[in-house]
Amino acid sequence: MLKIVVLLKQTFDTEEKIIVTPEGVDDRDAKFVINPYDEYALEEAIRQRELLGGQVIVVTCGPERSQEALRTALAIGADEAIRLDGSSLPDDSYSIASALAAVIEPLKPDLVLAGLFAVDSGSGSAALQVAERLGLPHASAVVKAAILSAAELDALPAAGTPLQAAGQRAERYALVERDVEGDTETVSIPLPALITAQQGLNEPRYPSLPGIMKAKRKPFRTVKASELFGGAGSAPLDSAAPRTVRTQLLPPPPRAAGKRIAGGPAEQAAALVELLRTEAKLL
Amino acid sequence: MSKTILVFAESRDGVLRRVALEALGAARRLAGKDGAVHAVLACSGGAAEEAAALLARGADVVHIADDPSLRAFAPEAYIAALGAAMAAVRPDALLLGHTSMGRELAPRVAAAFRAGHIADVTAIEASDDGGDVGFIRPLYAGKAFERRSFLPGHPWVITVRPNNLPAAEPEDAAERTGTVTALPFTVPPLYTAVRSLVRRTGGQLDLAEADVVVSGGRGVRSAAGFEPLQALASALGGAVGASRGACDAGYCDYALQIGQTGKVVTPQLYIACGISGAIQHLAGMSQSRVIVAINKDADAPIFGVADYGIVGDLFEVVPLLTSELQRVRS
Numbered sequence: 001m002l003k004i005v006v007l008l009k010q011t012f013d014t015e016e017k018i019i020v021t022p023e024g025v026d027d028r029d030a031k032f033v034i035n036p037y038d039e040y041a042l043e044e045a046i047r048q049r050e051l052l053g054g055q056v057i058v059v060t061c062g063p064e065r066s067q068e069a070l071r072t073a074l075a076i077g078a079d080e081a082i083r084l085d086g087s088s089l090p091d092d093s094y095s096i097a098s099a100l101a102a103v104i105e106p107l108k109p110d111l112v113l114a115g116l117f118a119v120d121s122g123s124g125s126a127a128l129q130v131a132e133r134l135g136l137p138h139a140s141a142v143v144k145a146a147i148l149s150a151a152e153l154d155a156l157p158a159a160g161t162p163l164q165a166a167g168q169r170a171e172r173y174a175l176v177e178r179d180v181e182g183d184t185e186t187v188s189i190p191l192p193a194l195i196t197a198q199q200g201l202n203e204p205r206y207p208s209l210p211g212i213m214k215a216k217r218k219p220f221r222t223v224k225a226s227e228l229f230g231g232a233g234s235a236p237l238d239s240a241a242p243r244t245v246r247t248q249l250l251p252p253p254p255r256a257a258g259k260r261i262a263g264g265p266a267e268q269a270a271a272l273v274e275l276l277r278t279e280a281k282l283l
Numbered sequence: 284m285s286k287t288i289l290v291f292a293e294s295r296d297g298v299l300r301r302v303a304l305e306a307l308g309a310a311r312r313l314a315g316k317d318g319a320v321h322a323v324l325a326c327s328g329g330a331a332e333e334a335a336a337l338l339a340r341g342a343d344v345v346h347i348a349d350d351p352s353l354r355a356f357a358p359e360a361y362i363a364a365l366g367a368a369m370a371a372v373r374p375d376a377l378l379l380g381h382t383s384m385g386r387e388l389a390p391r392v393a394a395a396f397r398a399g400h401i402a403d404v405t406a407i408e409a410s411d412d413g414g415d416v417g418f419i420r421p422l423y424a425g426k427a428f429e430r431r432s433f434l435p436g437h438p439w440v441i442t443v444r445p446n447n448l449p450a451a452e453p454e455d456a457a458e459r460t461g462t463v464t465a466l467p468f469t470v471p472p473l474y475t476a477v478r479s480l481v482r483r484t485g486g487q488l489d490l491a492e493a494d495v496v497v498s499g500g501r502g503v504r505s506a507a508g509f510e511p512l513q514a515l516a517s518a519l520g521g522a523v524g525a526s527r528g529a530c531d532a533g534y535c536d537y538a539l540q541i542g543q544t545g546k547v548v549t550p551q552l553y554i555a556c557g558i559s560g561a562i563q564h565l566a567g568m569s570q571s572r573v574i575v576a577i578n579k580d581a582d583a584p585i586f587g588v589a590d591y592g593i594v595g596d597l598f599e600v601v602p603l604l605t606s607e608l609q610r611v612r613s
Binding site: 014097120125126131133158186187188189190193243250252261265266270277282 | 352391427473479483570573590
């Protein structure tokens with residue numbers, strides 16, 4: 001039995017054009033999806049539950065519209081959903097991670113899964129900050145994962161001398177392959193632990209019709225940030241105070257119109273090399 | 284206002300990564316004339332050459348964490364070393380590369396030291412009086428940018444995107460004084476057992492750090508179709524990348540994927556071969572300095588962002604480009 005928490009974020013569909021206005025990014029007609037990396041995390045959580053039994057709880061920090069992403073996750077196969085109301089939280093990974101950690105800690109998960117980063121803000125910071133706050137070891141950018149008992153891990157044939165032996169023992173381990181800038185590293189870490197999902201981890205499934213029907217009856221709750229930090233005996237507010245602030249939103253710098261190079265292949269190749277040397281001052 | 288800045292000088296296989304020197308350059312600028320720049324090197328079995336290189340390029344103090352636990356990458360060992368440096372130096376800011384390693388260490392160190400983290404920084408706006416410092420970083424994989432600043436009262440943790448900030452250059456040796464010191468730190472009981480590391484990139488240049496990227500899409504038609512692209516990349520001293528289409532079709536490994544999912548690259552020269560230019564792919568490369576597109580389809584959206592466009596067959600044009608380059612060079 002495994003209790004798995006999946007951190008997910010609702011993001012713009014990657015097909016969307018991003019329109020920068022003085023008030024922020026225009027999201028009036030935008031289509032929203034589950035962050036693609038979080039879909040891998042969710043799929044992996046469901047697969048591990050199917051193998052080992054247990055429970056999958058999806059947690060998001062976001063505005064009201066992000067409920068839709070949680071409903072989708074329930075329809076795909078998660079058992080329970082928690083929305084941390086992001087409207088009262090500053091837009092800063094430190095604040096968000098402190099609130100998420102406060103939501104997750106009482107759940108006492110065996111495994112926390114998250115996407116490598118969200119395709120909107122792109123920092124890849126909050127999940128690992130959560131790991132630090134909860135004192136969990138982590139494995140990042142995972143492309144293959146298995147949960148093993150201590151005996152199963154010990155029974156694995158050793159691939160030569162381990163590069164780094166671990167001192168910490170546990171009942172269960174995650175044995176994972178990580179993408180390290182194109183290279184593949186195999187590591188094991190004891191549970192409880194946090195894992196971030198890289199593309200290639202699995203092929204995420206779609207919600208099924210029965211799944212969508214069932215999702216309506218699954219537990220779903222909303223937590224306000226004030227409930228986490230407001231009451232007596234709770235964490236001091238400073239632990240969630242923002243550390244950074246956005247001071248400006250900018251469109252990407254415009255690119256000058258390009259040149260088409262005419263002629264046959266040989267002429268095109270020669271002309272391009274010449275332009276790269278003389279005009280672009282490269283090579 | 285002068286500051287004390289700590290740089291995590293990442294090395295790979297015992298060689299300083301260029302992004303470490305880029306972070307060092309940024310640190311020198313943030314520190315101000317009278318500030319101090321410290322660098323920390325993590326190694327197993329000495330790093331005298333790297334330390335000398337850092338001193339020559341603007342570090343005032345180099346702290347060497349030397350321990351067998353730093354041979355392979357167990358994050359908690361590196362975090363312990365970095366934490367010891369943070370405690371010893373008490374810097375205003377810690378800078379790391381936004382690399383595989385930096386992306387893992389920065390959030391954990393930030394959380395442990397109650398610090399803010401600004402990630403994937405592509406430019407730094409600092410006034411000479413040391414007032415407000417703005418960090419520019421991409422959103423939506425480069426479809427927008429934000430300027431972000433730290434609020435007062437806590438240390439800063441910053442990861443800088445490779446290939447975007449100027450690297451620290453060697454300074455006049457006569458004017459440089461600095462010290463190298465051993466960094467004592469306690470290795471915690473390790474969680475992470477590193478069982479193996481397979482070099483699938485064959486020690487090749489990392490895509491994110493490459494000056495030149497030659498990239499292939501569905502138009503390369505097969506795994507073998509990448510061979511002329513590899514030859515061109517080799518001639519240019521660059522790396523090979525791919526669009527999602529090429530990865531999905533099984534022509535190459537997902538490790539090569541450039542785009543909104545996958546890697547974001549900003550090389551000096553990006554050559555897109557047989558890539559139509561879906562918006563997700565453009566998000567991963569449109570900030571490259573010079574973009575060349577080679578495609579049969581004259582209406583392909585990739586031409587919209589290209590500085591130089593060639594409408595033609597990549598299997599004809601690419602080999603000719605390679606030989607033309609070799610001819611010009613010789």
